[in-house]
Amino acid sequence: MLLQQLVNGLTLGAVYALIALGYTMVYGILEMINFAHGEIYMIGSYLCIIFLGIFTALGLTESHLLLSLCLSAILSGITCAGYGLTMERIAYRPIRSAHRLSPLISALGVSIFLQNYVMLTQGSSDKVFPHLFSVQPIQAGNFPITSIQVSIISSSILLMAALNIFVQKTRLGMAMRAVAQDKMMASLCGIPIDKIIAVTFIIGSALAAIAGVMVSIYSGVTHFTIGYVAGIKAFTAAVLGGIGSIPGAMLGGILLGLTESLGAAYISSEFKDGFAFIILIFILIFRPTGLLGRRA
């Protein structure tokens, strides 16, 4: 029972961590909470099902199941990156220098718009993932874990490691860190701020899309409202780890996932969604910089 909950929590946490990365990267650079980030995750989960449907119609799924799964995940990632880019261009760039409240309200508008856009085009009922494969638990001794959980956890770890290498070692990553530290100084050094911010949105959105894909495979169903709660939880994870810090987002996501699944199992399953907020309030009282955050 406990082991089972730990595994579930870890899976959930890996998903939260992937979404939290987008929040933390955008916050690190623009000091703005991108409320619409959760909607990108929701769109990713829809896109995966839509693309898989197309591949099934083409007959690719029957012959190459794994290939079509990977292809639809990649396509969802690319499309969501497009959504993130467009969102930044239309709703955030024109008001970047405005009062701090403006981008927040604008982001809220984007979030409501995207939710209703998906509801109007895809219907308000649950979208069900096609039944393609049966899920067998892998029996490793007494350790109950399904192949999907293994692939979710391992691919999240891979993506996070790749992101860390990208940010720490590449020129583009260095430029991103420079913009996050001081936008004015970075632009004086010849770093194209607009492009770097666009890249941040692209990477964050692609990661959220992958999280959405994994969730729709894992839970087998998606709905146009999932982005809202997942978005807040991922933001909590980002704050828990220290907003603006990439390893912090990973740690925060995993911790939050574990807390939630253990809390739902041992305290109350009805208030499962409430734990994240209670944790958030406690961090804000006792350690507003988060676990791995820099002191302000």
Added chain:
Amino acid sequence: MRISPHLKTLLIGSFWCGLLALPFMGVWNSIFLTAILLAGGIFLRAILSVGVYHKITSLIISKNLFVISNEVRNLKISPAGRNDRQGQLAIIGVILLLVVPLFLNNYYLDILTLALLYALLAVGLNVAVGLTGLLDLGYAGFYGIGAYTYALLSTRMGIPFWVGVPFGGIVAAFFGFLLGIITLRLRGDYLAIVTLGFVQIVYLVLNNWDTVTNGPNGILQIAQPTLGGFLLHQPIHFYYLALFFLAITVFIIYRLTQSQIGRALCAIREDSIAAEAMGIDTTRMKILAFSVGAGIAGIAGVFFAAKYTFVSPESFNFFESVRILTMVVLGGMGSLGGAILGAFLLTLLPEMLRGLELYRMLIFGATLVLMMIVRPQGLLGKKNAI
């Protein structure tokens, strides 16, 4: 053939949007969307280049200049000239609100009452968002706390409406105070998220604490208000009751904005560090603004419970918060008249556009974004309000 850069941007933009919408809308609909975007863009462009736009803007500007010059003249004659004009407008508005309902049927009265209720909520939220610059996304939580407080007091203990009003207000204000103490010492962005979490927690509690709140079924048979032994139950009674609450609230908030506290709140909105340097206790002032807003929401909630005699968690979710926030943003942050105008527009317009019911939230969302880009100060807001 040379393509103008505007047309090129427009072409790329419409095709890009069509491409993004492709997986969701299917081939034909996204081609349709692209065509609409293209046509709309060309239409707008044509209007701009023909010069109609310039004529309109120059007309507006010259009219404004006229108004401004009048104001300057008034200033010379009497320093209170501007206030006089505003006062006249306000008096005309009040007379209209008092007289018009006598000629309306119950359907329109109900809609107008709802508009007044939202105006009350928007005025309250405006204290936190517009005056002080605190983005409160959990406003519907306080609204719900007020409504449930009266619902429980009325059904369990038979407490009358007029005792319930201060109770609902005080309980909601107390929750605002608690939440404020926790979060207002921190940076503004965190407040938005914590209040968002707050409304979610309130919703979860209302929905799941079956023994007290009766869960998703809500509470039925809440007592309607009485006035000197006379039961208020007709729509027109509730209309005047709502008008009464709104008038008192507007008066109090207006006096507040004119006072030292009001100026302190504006100073915090403009620059909280500078305000602190001027000796304003910013944390205390923020908590005050936050609790006052919450208290007004609580009173509005009591009114809601008494009018509909039924409350359920669905009326107090996050989207209710967003709706009230949209009213404040649309009307003009920091402007009392703006909040009321926004509430009336956003309650009456959806009623008139019944056919667009499905698209309402879509339009809400797009309006928020557009408003922030084109006119962040709202319809009636001052230029420096945000």
